[in-house]
Amino acid sequence: MAEASLRDGAESQARSSRVVIVGAGFAGLAAARELGNTAIDVTVIDRRNHNLFQPLLYQVATAALSPADISEPIRRTLGRYRNIRVMLAEVIGVDAVAKTVKLDGGTDVAYDRLVIATGSEYNYFGHDDWRAWAPGLKTIHEARLIRQRLLIAFEKAELSHDPEEKKALLTSVIIGGGPTGVEMAGAIAELGRFMITRDFRRLEPDHMRVILIEAGPKILAAFPDNLTQYALKALEKAGVEVMTNLPVQSVTNGEVVAGSLRIRTGCVIWGAGVKASPAGTWLGIEGKPAGRIPVGADLSVTGFADIYAVGDTSAALGEDGKPLPALAQVAKQQGEYLGKALRQGLLEGRVASPFQFRNRGNTAVIGRNAAIFDFGKWTLKGRLAWFLWAIVHVYLLVNFEKRLLVSIQWIWRYLTRQRGARLIDENAAISVPSSTQRTET
Amino acid sequence: MAEASLRDGAESQARSSRVVIVGAGFAGLAAARELGNTAIDVTVIDRRNHNLFQPLLYQVATAALSPADISEPIRRTLGRYRNIRVMLAEVIGVDAVAKTVKLDGGTDVAYDRLVIATGSEYNYFGHDDWRAWAPGLKTIHEARLIRQRLLIAFEKAELSHDPEEKKALLTSVIIGGGPTGVEMAGAIAELGRFMITRDFRRLEPDHMRVILIEAGPKILAAFPDNLTQYALKALEKAGVEVMTNLPVQSVTNGEVVAGSLRIRTGCVIWGAGVKASPAGTWLGIEGKPAGRIPVGADLSVTGFADIYAVGDTSAALGEDGKPLPALAQVAKQQGEYLGKALRQGLLEGRVASPFQFRNRGNTAVIGRNAAIFDFGKWTLKGRLAWFLWAIVHVYLLVNFEKRLLVSIQWIWRYLTRQRGARLIDENAAISVPSSTQRTET
Numbered sequence: 001m002a003e004a005s006l007r008d009g010a011e012s013q014a015r016s017s018r019v020v021i022v023g024a025g026f027a028g029l030a031a032a033r034e035l036g037n038t039a040i041d042v043t044v045i046d047r048r049n050h051n052l053f054q055p056l057l058y059q060v061a062t063a064a065l066s067p068a069d070i071s072e073p074i075r076r077t078l079g080r081y082r083n084i085r086v087m088l089a090e091v092i093g094v095d096a097v098a099k100t101v102k103l104d105g106g107t108d109v110a111y112d113r114l115v116i117a118t119g120s121e122y123n124y125f126g127h128d129d130w131r132a133w134a135p136g137l138k139t140i141h142e143a144r145l146i147r148q149r150l151l152i153a154f155e156k157a158e159l160s161h162d163p164e165e166k167k168a169l170l171t172s173v174i175i176g177g178g179p180t181g182v183e184m185a186g187a188i189a190e191l192g193r194f195m196i197t198r199d200f201r202r203l204e205p206d207h208m209r210v211i212l213i214e215a216g217p218k219i220l221a222a223f224p225d226n227l228t229q230y231a232l233k234a235l236e237k238a239g240v241e242v243m244t245n246l247p248v249q250s251v252t253n254g255e256v257v258a259g260s261l262r263i264r265t266g267c268v269i270w271g272a273g274v275k276a277s278p279a280g281t282w283l284g285i286e287g288k289p290a291g292r293i294p295v296g297a298d299l300s301v302t303g304f305a306d307i308y309a310v311g312d313t314s315a316a317l318g319e320d321g322k323p324l325p326a327l328a329q330v331a332k333q334q335g336e337y338l339g340k341a342l343r344q345g346l347l348e349g350r351v352a353s354p355f356q357f358r359n360r361g362n363t364a365v366i367g368r369n370a371a372i373f374d375f376g377k378w379t380l381k382g383r384l385a386w387f388l389w390a391i392v393h394v395y396l397l398v399n400f401e402k403r404l405l406v407s408i409q410w411i412w413r414y415l416t417r418q419r420g421a422r423l424i425d426e427n428a429a430i431s432v433p434s435s436t437q438r439t440e441t
Numbered sequence: 442m443a444e445a446s447l448r449d450g451a452e453s454q455a456r457s458s459r460v461v462i463v464g465a466g467f468a469g470l471a472a473a474r475e476l477g478n479t480a481i482d483v484t485v486i487d488r489r490n491h492n493l494f495q496p497l498l499y500q501v502a503t504a505a506l507s508p509a510d511i512s513e514p515i516r517r518t519l520g521r522y523r524n525i526r527v528m529l530a531e532v533i534g535v536d537a538v539a540k541t542v543k544l545d546g547g548t549d550v551a552y553d554r555l556v557i558a559t560g561s562e563y564n565y566f567g568h569d570d571w572r573a574w575a576p577g578l579k580t581i582h583e584a585r586l587i588r589q590r591l592l593i594a595f596e597k598a599e600l601s602h603d604p605e606e607k608k609a610l611l612t613s614v615i616i617g618g619g620p621t622g623v624e625m626a627g628a629i630a631e632l633g634r635f636m637i638t639r640d641f642r643r644l645e646p647d648h649m650r651v652i653l654i655e656a657g658p659k660i661l662a663a664f665p666d667n668l669t670q671y672a673l674k675a676l677e678k679a680g681v682e683v684m685t686n687l688p689v690q691s692v693t694n695g696e697v698v699a700g701s702l703r704i705r706t707g708c709v710i711w712g713a714g715v716k717a718s719p720a721g722t723w724l725g726i727e728g729k730p731a732g733r734i735p736v737g738a739d740l741s742v743t744g745f746a747d748i749y750a751v752g753d754t755s756a757a758l759g760e761d762g763k764p765l766p767a768l769a770q771v772a773k774q775q776g777e778y779l780g781k782a783l784r785q786g787l788l789e790g791r792v793a794s795p796f797q798f799r800n801r802g803n804t805a806v807i808g809r810n811a812a813i814f815d816f817g818k819w820t821l822k823g824r825l826a827w828f829l830w831a832i833v834h835v836y837l838l839v840n841f842e843k844r845l846l847v848s849i850q851w852i853w854r855y856l857t858r859q860r861g862a863r864l865i866d867e868n869a870a871i872s873v874p875s876s877t878q879r880t881e882t
Binding site: 047048049050066067068069071072073075076079085086087088089107139140141151152155158159195198199200201401402404405408409412418420421422423424425426 | 488489490491507508509510512513514516517520526527528529530548580581582592593596599600636639640641642842843845846849850853859861862863864865866867
């Protein structure tokens with residue numbers, strides 16, 4: 001009898017509990033799912049209407065997949081949970097005293113528990129003017145932009161009669177030797193070589209250069225040396241020039257300056273580092289490192305009541321006392337942990353044990369038949385790693401339809417080397433290089 | 442001996458024959474294919490890098506398919522023909538005396554035979570300022586724009602607290618009762634009803650209106666009355682309000698004025714008529730009707746030597762003496778005819794018999810299980826017509842990969858009613874309606 005009324009009390013408290021989750025990436029969605037179809041009132045706010053499977057975004061940028069293959073409307077993902085409401089809106093601040101989230105446009109949303117899961121963005125280390133010439137790879141918009149620049153550079157090179165200009169247009173520069181940089185470099189080399197031999201008449205494979213620039217002493221610094229060495233060889237075999245210990249000094253339209261090098265280029269891609277979303281400033285926090293919000297072992301924001309931070313924007317510490325890396329698997333595990341902790345806390349009054357990250361393996365793919373896996377105790381590389389990479393990434397897609405569509409396109413590509421999404425938007429500027437008036441005969 | 446030397450002469454003449462095709466739509470591509478792997482030197486110029494299967498573009502606009510599912514790089518389509526060169530460039534004029542095509546940027550391309558296949562664009566009948574508020578459906582860019590406006594209107598409606606504003610945002614207006622208008626109206630009604638019942642929490646199906654406005658006395662005027670009647674009933678069953686004899690007086694941001702009606706709306710789509718591309722002006726011709734270039738029975742442009750016009754931009758006459766309709770099947774047949782005629786003319790010196798259009802059947806789809814076919818002597822409507830429509834359109838796609846991808850998505854959608862491509866680009870403006878400051882609890 002006493003127990004029943006206690007439970008009733010918890011239920012009615014839960015019903016009046018409002019959890020607001022800002023951001024529907026890996027972390028936010030995982031938290032929301034754990035809270036789905038409970039008596040808790042959940043609101044998920046994102047400025048985008050879709051979640052994005054970022055590990056495959058480089059394939060959109062290199063014309064292998066369509067944006068819709070790797071993204072899904074947040075409403076669709078969460079539609080089955082009747083207690084979850086989705087808002088497409090931009091958050092501009094948090095009032096931790098009134099316990100409200102402020103939206104662009106003047107609406108406030110009240111919360112009892114707030115989850116900040118706003119992710120990260122590319123860090124240009126004070127050179128935000130480089131962004132226009134060297135987009136990163138965080139959104140569909142950027143992936144389409146990169147795809148267009150790449151394809152237009154090839155088209156312009158085909159039309160050019162100036163050998164120097166031709167070479168410059170066919171030179172791609174990728175800044176940053178992390179997994180994204182390596183994946184982009186490998187994919188661009190494959191795409192370029194295929195297009196030149198198959199589809200263009202006035203370009204030679206030798207005209208093409210793909211340059212991967214890393215400021216530090218080695219690429220894929222998070223991986224053990226044997227895998228880095230393998231990746232380096234695989235990249236070089238694919239025709240990528242890897243340059244390490246080379247900090248970039250300037251990026252302008254069509255030129256990258258690094259060390260003593262001046263590289264004329266048709267397409268620059270930024271993958272040199274991330275910083276946390278500016279969510280810390282909502283709380284008046286200057287997060288560290290790179291804007292990440294300090295949290296305790298329960299992922300609650302240090303110094304605030306009822307506010308939590310998960311994923312790339314959170315500076316949770318690992319067992320070694322260092323901040324956990326900004327990886328999808330960390331975000332997902334934190335979201336799941338927090339969603340479960342909030343559910344049990346609000347419905348059952350239970351206190352959760354501290355968050356612990358379980359490393360499921362770190363991976364990067366260089367190209368056809370070449371990938372690396374680091375599982376901590378053991379590693380994997382080569383064709384087998386590549387198959388495993390493909391299977392894992394198909395499996396991680398959000399539903400059966402996307403798994404089927406991506407599988408078919410990958411099998412098709414494996415057999416034909418064709419990339420199906422080589423689209424240039426009609427609104428992109430195209431024109432024949434106008435150096436000289438000439439008649440083609 | 443005499444014959445052999447004659448053939449040699451024809452071969453060497455062909456080798457020096459340069460055919461330039463401007464535009465790689467249905468007509469231009471069909472012509473190019475007929476000239477593929479011959480001794481003729483062919484150049485295809487388009488300002489886009491892809492051809493587009495326009496009959497399915499409305500499915501991109503209504504989030505059912507991805508752009509890459511229905512478009513393919515022109516280079517990929519023509520890559521197998523070693524005598525065909527593709528140029529991504531904008532044509533700005535023709536010098537019929539010097540026999541050159543002028544490209545934006547200063548390059549001239551010389552021709553011996555010129556094929557103009559530049560298609561059509563939407564006709565705003567002197568109101569080009571309406572275009573910004575009422576995009577047509579001719580390019581991927583426009584399809585994405587419409588998809589975004591539709592989805593954003595629903596998102597804004599979900600956030601709105603003003604019942605009038607909610608209703609306005611959920612009202613879509615389609616101007617023009619031709620096949621495109623009917624297809625869009627049916628698809629928007631289906632999409633909207635599904636999203637409201639499944640994914641939104643604060644919208645009711647009754648809030649939604651889809652209005653199809655036609656200036657003339659009936660929709661689908663090119664079809665026989667029994668089919669039009671059926672389409673009208675199917676549209677009304679799907680929840681579309683069809684208004685005929687209602688010319689539009691103005692289109693502004695968020696409002697359409699037609700007759701005595703003032704309709705507040707979240708999304709307007711234009712499908713009220715097409716005009717030919719401005720290619721006629723390159724020749725100093727004011728084409729008729731609606732800018733279409735006058736051609737003879739061999740599709741050569743009247744008054745010009747060695748210049749031909751095919752597809753929507755050509756005003757070829759049918760057996761009844763009226764201009765042929767601007768349809769994909771007309772364009773394809775004309776392109777095939779002309780490509781063959783040029784090949785036989787240049788290689789064998791043969792003179793082609795006049796072009797004759799063969800009607801393969803005219804079709805429009807209203808929605809799930811509802812389509813119409815007009816084969817001239819007999820007609821088809823309902824579920825069977827819809828299955829036939831789906832099979833024909835999958836078959837007409839450019840290759841096996843696209844056929845498979847589209848089939849899977851259609852089957853998936855038929856079973857689940859889900860539309861996989863409900864993406865709003867990150868750069869689209871979103872903000873909460875700001876009428877009043879309020880706190881949501």
